[in-house]
Amino acid sequence: MKITERTYNKKEVIVFRSTKAKYGGLSNMAGGYSLRVNDIIIPSAEALYQACRYPLFPSVQQEIIEQNSPMTAKMISRKYLKYTRQDWEEVKYSVMYWVLKVKLSQNFNEFSKVLKETNGKPIVELSNKDKDWAAIEVDKNTLVGKNALGRLLMQLREEYVINNKPIECVQPIDMFGFLLYGSEIDTVCNPNMEFEKDYLFDLDYA
Numbered sequence: 001m002k003i004t005e006r007t008y009n010k011k012e013v014i015v016f017r018s019t020k021a022k023y024g025g026l027s028n029m030a031g032g033y034s035l036r037v038n039d040i041i042i043p044s045a046e047a048l049y050q051a052c053r054y055p056l057f058p059s060v061q062q063e064i065i066e067q068n069s070p071m072t073a074k075m076i077s078r079k080y081l082k083y084t085r086q087d088w089e090e091v092k093y094s095v096m097y098w099v100l101k102v103k104l105s106q107n108f109n110e111f112s113k114v115l116k117e118t119n120g121k122p123i124v125e126l127s128n129k130d131k132d133w134a135a136i137e138v139d140k141n142t143l144v145g146k147n148a149l150g151r152l153l154m155q156l157r158e159e160y161v162i163n164n165k166p167i168e169c170v171q172p173i174d175m176f177g178f179l180l181y182g183s184e185i186d187t188v189c190n191p192n193m194e195f196e197k198d199y200l201f202d203l204d205y206a
């Protein structure tokens, strides 16, 4: 996946930065969106994304995933950057999209609500210096950057939120070494939807 730099008019876009402000739930640093992958509970999208850097180092993944604070998970990951998978730059956007899909699948009501509130406008993560995941302010009205996270969020909104299409299961990425704690990452199904289906089946309404 190749992403090039873009320029945004600040007045025409939805900007997010602080997790406490409006649209804060769009940030991977937002709390309250825990995930379950291979029956492992992961406190945040950020922790899952950072853990995916280190498929061959389960103990590093565990140290990242143990952090309740998403920012601390990112800081812990910084200590181990030299063990990052070698193809990370080529796969990181696909990994992030998979993480966002898991976040939406397992937190559909809350996360789709924030995405709906963006009203179809361009979504931009604002940063002081990160022109890769976010965009930076070059003057009062202009933001410049690849804004990769914002663009992946817009893709998610287009595919699943606008037409209110909850995601029942998320397939693993078809790539070498997509591992968590030494095991291949499985298809991730939303536990609530599994429960609903079993319940309806038991009632003979399936």
Ligand SMILES: Nc1nc(O)c(N)c(N[C@@H]2O[C@H](COP(=O)(O)O)[C@@H](O)[C@H]2O)n1
Pocket (backbone or CB within 6 Å): 028, 029, 046, 049, 125, 126, 127, 128, 129, 130, 133, 134, 149
């Ligand atoms: N702490 C922080 N400050 C910013 O300005 C940012 N734009 C982000 N972005 C988030 O960090 C994650 C990517 O981390 P890597 O740099 O690739 O390790 C991702 O969740 C971005 O949304 N973070």
